[in-house]
Amino acid sequence: MSRRFSLLFSLSLLFLFFLSACTEDVQRTLQPTPSAFGQINSLVVIADSSTWEAGVGDSVAYFFEAPYILLPQPEPIFDVRFIEPERVEAEPTWGQLRNYVVLADLSDKDSPTTQMALQDLNDAKLQEIRDNGFGTAVAKNKWATGQQLIYVVGTTHDQLLTGLGQAHPGIVNRLQEGEDERLRVTTYFQGVNRRLSDTIRDELGVSLDVPGGYTRVPLNADDVVWLRREVQGASMNIMVTKAPYEDESQLSKEGLKAIRDRIGKEYVSSTIANTYMRINDEDLPLFTEATQLNGAFAIEGRGIWEIENDFLAGPFVSYLLNDTTNNQLVLVDGFVYAPGRKKRDLMSEIVQVLRTAEII
Structure with a gap:
């Protein structure tokens, strides 16, 4: 009996050792690989x-x-x-x-x-x-x-x-x-706002994937749609408008500036009287380049906006698209007002939206 008990005890220890070693190997094999993290850019x-x-x-x-x-x-x-x-x-x-x-x-x-x-x-x-x-x-x-x-x-x-x-x-x-x-x-973590996207499509003839979180700013206009999203310490804005195509000279730095300054003067101001938005290309240059955006010829512009007669300013990005089907130009523009806050990632998000613009 004694030898039998000793043999059984030894076999039990050997089994437990084997089980422990296998469990350790399985745990090591199944150890999940961590997911990478870190700030954007x-x-x-x-x-x-x-x-x-x-x-x-x-x-x-x-x-x-x-x-x-x-x-x-x-x-x-x-x-x-x-x-x-x-x-x-x-x-x-x-x-x-x-x-x-x-x-x-x-x-x-x-x-x-x-x-x-x-x-x-x-x-x-x-x-x-x-x-x-x-x-x-x-x-x-x-x-x-x-x-x-x-x-x-x-x-x-x-x-x-x-x-x-x-x-x-x-x-x-x-x-x-x-x-x-x-x-x-x-x-697009909140998805696409189909109602606002459909509004832009119906009123201006351009497809734009509007992210959730944006709301429409009330305007007395049938050729301009202004969208805004408020985040901590910043206001993110997208404006879409159209203009008749007259000649090729409009598809230029001067043409983009003229359309953007027009809607800035007509619709964007501060709480102070006699204020309006305009491009400030005296202190910093207005960069433009020709590009293709979802099949349409476009002029991309990047620069600084400011409010005339006030002390508000910030960056903007615009795409002026040539809508040959409807013989018009379409301007999709995004700008940020974020005093005291870094603006790179905010502008990068707006660019993601603007680059979905497509003539229909």
Whole structure:
């Protein structure tokens, strides 16, 4: 009996040990990968401090912290933070953000960032970099789902700087494409206001996806629709109007300015008498460029508005569309009034709405 009990006890211990080990493996296997988080338009740059301080930091500031066009007070395209790779291991939260640019110099064999690049990039990519002197690569979901890491790697420090200089336009575009997807979710988190969208379609002949949260500002006009959304510390506004097409000269900076200043003077004022909205292109320029918007030729304009005879001002974005079907021009315009508050992300949301404009 004693030997039998001892044998059963030993087998029980062995089973429990086996079960414990299997459970530990299953838990380790099923451990959920965290979801990436972080503010919109934020970027983490991973590099060694020696690389950062030897000119790379200045290049990053020049390429990724350039001013967002166009705001009354300069705000960067991206909010950039620099960290060394060791911090990701020491503080796992640093590995759960969305956007990373990794800068590595292959000539520095002892560099933790170089070791990270050598581990993450395949042999073919590394050979391509060695052949060309520099190169880029993209990795997804290294530490968390929904994140991307863009590697810029040079065979020397100078080649790294050269590669960064040549690659940065593509990197900026890639980052902005990803942020645009997040902005669309943020902009339309309340869905689309079909009633207001139908109103614009019926009255002005243009399709526009109006987000929930906007209301119509009462106007005594049949050719202008003004929408407004109040958020904490800011007023977000969208105006849509039409004008007869007369000649090609209207599709220009001067043509856009004339239509926008007309509706600003007629419909927008402050509580002070003899005030009205106008474009201020004396203190800051009015930037315009030709573009295509959902199949229609358009002039995009970015600048600063102000209230004449008062002290109110802010940024705006306009699209002047050529409606050839109805022989008219359609202006979709968005502007923000947010004194003392950063305006970049607010304007980015408005741009998301304006870019849904389509002639019907």
